[in-house]
Amino acid sequence: MSIAEHPLSKYLRTELMPHIWCSGCGNGIILNAFIRALDDLQIDLNKIVVVSGIGCIGRIAGYLKLDSFHTTHGRPIAVATGIKLANPQLEVVVISGDGDLFAIGGNHFIHAARRNISIKVICANNFNYGMTGGQSGPTTPPKAVTTTTPYGNIEYPFNLVHLASAAGATYVARWTTFHVGRLIASIKKMLLRRGFSFIEVVSQCPEMYGRYNKMRSALEMMEWFKRASVVADFSDPARAEITSDRIVVGEFVDAEKPTYEELLYANIAQTTIKRT
Amino acid sequence: MGRAEVCILKDLCKGCGLCIHYCPRNVLEWSDEINVMGVHPPKVVNKKECTLCNFCSLICPDLAIFIKEKLDAR
Ligand SMILES: Cc1ncc(C[n+]2csc(CCOP(=O)(O)OP(=O)(O)O)c2C)c(N)n1
Ligand SMILES: [Mg+2]
Numbered sequence: 001m002s003i004a005e006h007p008l009s010k011y012l013r014t015e016l017m018p019h020i021w022c023s024g025c026g027n028g029i030i031l032n033a034f035i036r037a038l039d040d041l042q043i044d045l046n047k048i049v050v051v052s053g054i055g056c057i058g059r060i061a062g063y064l065k066l067d068s069f070h071t072t073h074g075r076p077i078a079v080a081t082g083i084k085l086a087n088p089q090l091e092v093v094v095i096s097g098d099g100d101l102f103a104i105g106g107n108h109f110i111h112a113a114r115r116n117i118s119i120k121v122i123c124a125n126n127f128n129y130g131m132t133g134g135q136s137g138p139t140t141p142p143k144a145v146t147t148t149t150p151y152g153n154i155e156y157p158f159n160l161v162h163l164a165s166a167a168g169a170t171y172v173a174r175w176t177t178f179h180v181g182r183l184i185a186s187i188k189k190m191l192l193r194r195g196f197s198f199i200e201v202v203s204q205c206p207e208m209y210g211r212y213n214k215m216r217s218a219l220e221m222m223e224w225f226k227r228a229s230v231v232a233d234f235s236d237p238a239r240a241e242i243t244s245d246r247i248v249v250g251e252f253v254d255a256e257k258p259t260y261e262e263l264l265y266a267n268i269a270q271t272t273i274k275r276t
Numbered sequence: 277m278g279r280a281e282v283c284i285l286k287d288l289c290k291g292c293g294l295c296i297h298y299c300p301r302n303v304l305e306w307s308d309e310i311n312v313m314g315v316h317p318p319k320v321v322n323k324k325e326c327t328l329c330n331f332c333s334l335i336c337p338d339l340a341i342f343i344k345e346k347l348d349a350r
Contacts, residue, residue: 001283001284001285001286003285003339005283006342008342012339017288017339018313021337022290023290023337024290026337028337028339029336029337032335032337177335178335180335184334217292217293218292219294222298
């Protein structure tokens with residue numbers, strides 16, 4: 001049997017399968033969940049664009065059989081903003097990593113959220129820079145051992161859901177790769193709504209993160225997600241912690257507010273009338 | 277039961293074992309064969325127990341397993 005027989009193969013560039021991700025990598029589960037959401041909603045593949053940055057998860061843009069851009073490191077939201085403003089009819093989704101979106105690309109993220117532009121962002125948070133060898137980054141938990149923090153991380157991490165909601169995102173959720181069903185439901189909800197939307201997916205990186213932190217396989221990382229997760233929908237995202245004993249997941253924000261592209265096009269219409 | 281057909285795309289499997297571990301009915305087990313990836317893909321050992329919950333297929337990072345419902349088997 002080949003991948004062509006998989007019921008979701010029409011969403012994949014099957015010639016690129018198997019993908020490069022390691023055994024048990026959470027990125028594969030995110031790809032799996034994303035194409036299921038597309039399939040459940042029967043999204044018109046000519047009306048959606050996926051943009052990714054650089055990193056292991058960045059490969060997802062290439063694996064999807066739809067219009068996609070694999071942009072430079074940290075810049076997927078900038079490119080997505082351009083696409084959305086040039087053609088607001090398109091559904092624009094950014095799927096990228098914790099390093100890409102919150103280290104080098106941190107400013108793009110907060111300002112896109114502040115403007116409430118309708119870009120749908122999915123962040124694969126694997127607590128490290130997987131692709132370049134497991135360096136620590138803005139979401140690495142305190143004391144975690146990585147290749148650049150061999151004596152334990154001394155930095156405080158960003159709480160991504162708190163950051164997103166404080167910056168103005170109108171939809172904010174966090175799930176782990178163990179919560180696939182809820183993740184698919186959340187992606188569907190995000191695809192159907194307007195405004196800046198953000199889903200953090202806490203994801204396992206057994207090779208570059210887990211094995212330095214007493215979780216020697218994908219399964220052990222998944223067992224952590226299963227054991228520690230608490231669903232707390234619409235609780236205060238400021239208190240949505242990620243620790244070895246507690247991972248707060250759920251939907252934190254779901255609000256309505258005029259979007260940047262609506263206001264921009266209204267503005268253009270107004271000034272055009274005035275001039276003539 | 278026995279309505280399910282568990283399809284395994286053996287050569288896509290990277291052997292993480294998530295499907296085997298998280299199947300609520302222990303339908304899957306490690307096989308003895310070695311695939312092109314050099315790992316043991318799962319095999320179906322308890323087909324009748326499958327309730328089509330689809331969890332194996334949802335958590336497979338390699339899209340290497342899916343369930344078909346056999347409509348004629350009812
Ligand atoms: C401008 C620039 N700086 C640095 C790099 C090196 N680099 C490639 S991927 C990456 C980090 C990726 O981490 P993340 O976004 O978390 O993705 P992951 O690999 O963990 O999925 C870095 C720093 C680069 N490619 N370009
Ligand atoms: Mg990362």
